[in-house]
Amino acid sequence: MIRERFEHDLMTVQQDLMELCDLSIHSLQESFKAFLKKDIDLALQVIDTDPKINRLEEIINDRVILLIAKQQPVATDLRRLIVVIKAASDMERIGDHAVNIAKESIRIGKEPFVTSVEPIEEMFHKTILMLRQIVDAFIEENTTKAKEIANLDDEVDELTGNTLSNLMKLSVSNEHVAQVTSLSYVCRCIERAADHATNIAEHLFYLVKGKHYELNN
Amino acid sequence: MVQLLTKHEVRPSAMGIETNQANIMQSHNFNLWYGDHHALKDINLEMKENEVTAIIGPSGCGKSTYIKALNRMVELVPIVRTSGQINYRGRNIFSNGYEVEELRTKVGMVFQKPNPFPKSIYDNIAYGPRIHGIKNKKILDEIVEKSLRGAAIWDEVKDRLNQNAYGLSGGQQQRICIARCLAIEPDVILMDEPTSALDPISTLKVEELVQQMKEQYSIVIVTHNMQQAARISDKTAFFLNGEVVEFDKTDIIFSTPSDQRTEDYISGRFG
Numbered sequence: 001m002i003r004e005r006f007e008h009d010l011m012t013v014q015q016d017l018m019e020l021c022d023l024s025i026h027s028l029q030e031s032f033k034a035f036l037k038k039d040i041d042l043a044l045q046v047i048d049t050d051p052k053i054n055r056l057e058e059i060i061n062d063r064v065i066l067l068i069a070k071q072q073p074v075a076t077d078l079r080r081l082i083v084v085i086k087a088a089s090d091m092e093r094i095g096d097h098a099v100n101i102a103k104e105s106i107r108i109g110k111e112p113f114v115t116s117v118e119p120i121e122e123m124f125h126k127t128i129l130m131l132r133q134i135v136d137a138f139i140e141e142n143t144t145k146a147k148e149i150a151n152l153d154d155e156v157d158e159l160t161g162n163t164l165s166n167l168m169k170l171s172v173s174n175e176h177v178a179q180v181t182s183l184s185y186v187c188r189c190i191e192r193a194a195d196h197a198t199n200i201a202e203h204l205f206y207l208v209k210g211k212h213y214e215l216n217n
Numbered sequence: 218m219v220q221l222l223t224k225h226e227v228r229p230s231a232m233g234i235e236t237n238q239a240n241i242m243q244s245h246n247f248n249l250w251y252g253d254h255h256a257l258k259d260i261n262l263e264m265k266e267n268e269v270t271a272i273i274g275p276s277g278c279g280k281s282t283y284i285k286a287l288n289r290m291v292e293l294v295p296i297v298r299t300s301g302q303i304n305y306r307g308r309n310i311f312s313n314g315y316e317v318e319e320l321r322t323k324v325g326m327v328f329q330k331p332n333p334f335p336k337s338i339y340d341n342i343a344y345g346p347r348i349h350g351i352k353n354k355k356i357l358d359e360i361v362e363k364s365l366r367g368a369a370i371w372d373e374v375k376d377r378l379n380q381n382a383y384g385l386s387g388g389q390q391q392r393i394c395i396a397r398c399l400a401i402e403p404d405v406i407l408m409d410e411p412t413s414a415l416d417p418i419s420t421l422k423v424e425e426l427v428q429q430m431k432e433q434y435s436i437v438i439v440t441h442n443m444q445q446a447a448r449i450s451d452k453t454a455f456f457l458n459g460e461v462v463e464f465d466k467t468d469i470i471f472s473t474p475s476d477q478r479t480e481d482y483i484s485g486r487f488g
Contacts, residue, residue, distance in 0.1 A: 003485045072444055074471045077484045210473035 006071045010080065013063045017084050017091070020056045021135045024091040025128065027053065027098035028193060032124050035105040035186060036117070043102035053095035060088040079210065083203040087138070090196040090203075094131070097189040104182040104189075113183075114176045119163040120183065123190045126156050130197040137201065143208050146201035150215035156194040157216075163187050238265035240304075241405060241435045242287060242324075247301035249279075249286060251294065256282050258459045259301070264405075264452075269427060269436045271446035271467065274456035275482065280439045283456065284407050287437060288324040289317050305405070322349070325403035329410040331390035333382035333397070338365075338374050341382050341393055345401040360400050367433075368396035369426045388419020395426065399434075406430065408438040412445065424449050443483055447471045455479045 027049050034043035064081045067073065073081060130152045137145035164184055171180040198215055205213040242264040249257040257279045264270045272280040285291045286303060289310060302309045310320050333341050342361040351357060361378070365371040370392040374385070382393050391411060398406055408427070412420040427436055427449050440446050446453050447467060454464040455478075463470065463479045474480045481487050 006485070074443070074447070074483050075474055075480050078472075 003071070006067070006073070006077070009063070009067050009071070010077070013060055013067065013081070013084050016056060016060045016063065017088055018135070018139070020053065020060065020088055020091045021131075021138075023049070023053050023056065024094040024098070025131050025135075027095050028101070028131070029128065031098040031101040031105070032190075035101055035108075036121070038105065038108070038110050040106055040109070043105040046102040047099050050095055050099045053092055057088045057092040061085055076207070076210075079207050083207045086203045087200045090199045094193045094196050097193045100189045101186050104186050108179055108182050111179060114179050115167070115170055115183070117183070119159055119166070120187055120190065123156050123159045123163065123187065123194075126152050126159070127190050127194040127197065130156070130194055134197045134200045134204070138204055141204065141208055143205055146204045147215065149201045150198055153194050153198040153216055156191055160187055160191040238267055240264065241266045241306060242437070243302075243304045244283075244286075245302040245304070247283075247286065247303055248299060249282060249291065250298045251282075252296040256459050257286070260461055262454055262461060262464055264435060264437055266435050267431055267433075268451040269431050269438060269449055271450035271453045272437065272439045272456060273441075273443055273446050273453060273482070275487070276441075278456040279459040280456045281409055284326075284409055284437055284439050287405070287407055288321050288326055290326065292317070322401050323404045324407060325398035325401065325405070326407040326409065327391070327394050327398055327411050330414050331387055331394050333385075333390050333393050335381065335383060337379045338382050338385070338393060339378040342396050342400045345397060349401065364396040364400040365393075367399045367430070368392045369422065369429070370396060386419070388415045388422060391415060391419065391423060392426065395423070395430075399430075403434065405435045405437065408436065410439055410441060413441060420445070443471075455482060457482070 027046055030042055030049075031046045033039065034046060064085050068078070068081060071077075130149050133145055133152075134149055136142070137149070164187055167180050167184050167187070171177050202213055202215050205211070205215070240263045244260045244262050247257060247260040248255065260283060262270075272284060274280045282291060286299070287305075287310075291297050291299075299311060303311065305320065305324060308315065334344060336344070339361055342364050343357045346357060346360050351360070362371060362375075365374060370389060373389060374393075382390060385393060391414075395406075395411075412423050415423065424445060427438065430436060431451075438446075438450065450467045452464065453467045453470040455462045455470065455474075455476075457478060463474055463476045465475075469475075470479060471483060474483065
């Protein structure tokens with residue numbers, strides 16, 4: 001193997017990306033746990049973790065930029081590095097959505113939920129499934145798995161639409177407006193996290209096939 | 218329901234560079250042997266007018282042999298034998314009665330190391346036209362200026378045309394050689410690793426020059442520098458063990474090559 005140094009550095013940024021995926025997904029899980037259990041301390045921990053996620057994304061970007069400048073990769077190598085940067089950006093955004101959910105949890109505080117949050121839980125579980133699946137697909141460079149993620153995203157989108165619609169009906173009562181707004185925002189954050197998973201699936205298609213694909217409607 | 222739609226049916230890299238130019242040189246099942254060694258095997262390539270065609274490949278793959286076949290310089294090696302055709306504007310250059318002098322007037326060559334004659338800058342450029350019978354000083358002056366301007370070196374040497382070309386830097390000498398080539402008004406310019414002996418700035422100047430020259434000439438360039446091929450060529454041919462593995466638009470070769478051997482070579486995994 002002639003390009004051992006390049007292979008080594010490429011492996012390092014891919015490992016960094018996997019670490020970022022773990023951190024962001026964990027942060028999202030913890031934020032939702034804080035939301036369900038009304039755990040303010042846990043919500044604060046999620047907010048405190050975010051700078052670490054942001055920093056890791058910057059490190060990945062810097063490493064990729066240096067690799068492109070010094071090694072001048074082409075074809076699959078170049079696409080792999082571009083996709084690492086794009087996927088890192090999506091994962092960092094998922095970390096931001098975790099922070100948003102944590103902040104809404106703090107805003108809701110100990111106040112009981114004014115409606116069942118089961119539909120939001122269902123959305124969340126599907127989103128976590130998508131995120132786990134995209135990490136596996138990424139490691140295996142498996143486009144079949146990546147394609148399945150788009151199906152789940154359609155389900156999350158449908159659940160979001162129904163849940164938001166039901167929440168809007170509740171918000172006619174003035175006393176619930178603040179919490180319903182928070183629940184709607186949590187809903188939207190989860191839906192956006194699912195969208196980022198789909199984005200990463202599309203990046204994976206670009207990496208493997210060298211073409212741009214739109215995975216859902 | 219998932220719909221797998223490509224956002225671009227045509228690769229973005231390929232858009233806008235579909236060429237309608239005529240073929241200027243073509244090889245059909247061209248083979249070449251050095252004695253028993255089969256150096257080029259069934260080469261089929263088409264080079265278009267006003268395009269830069271790059272030939273890349275590891276050492277010993279036959280790329281320099283091929284470019285030297287395009288103006289029959291390979292014939293200088295006594296043990297060379299060929300089969301198949303190389304056509305210049307539709308006529309086989311190896312056919313009986315094809316005058317090699319006529320071919321080399323139209324298909325000029327620039328070599329790896331700058332090789333100016335030990336003469337003045339002016340005489341280097343005027344050498345070819347004089348051989349072709351041009352004696353008129355005014356016409357020669359015009360040819361020299363036009364050629365030096367065409368090679369982007371006029372401003373650097375216009376005040377010292379009578380000085381020996383050996384006094385110039387390597388990059389300037391190479392552009393003098395390009396100007397010398399332009400002076401006989403060729404159709405095709407063959408360049409065999411023209412920047413491998415030059416510093417980075419001189420290399421960039423020659424690359425810029427190649428880009429300008431393709432408006433008037435067709436260029437075939439052999440290069441070991443893959444980034445150079447990516448920067449300046451319209452099409453790229455990847456040679457390996459005397460065969461053309463892949464020939465396509467440069468944008469495709471360097472983004473989504475279809476052959477794994479091409480991918481491995483351009484990404485530095487062998488060679």
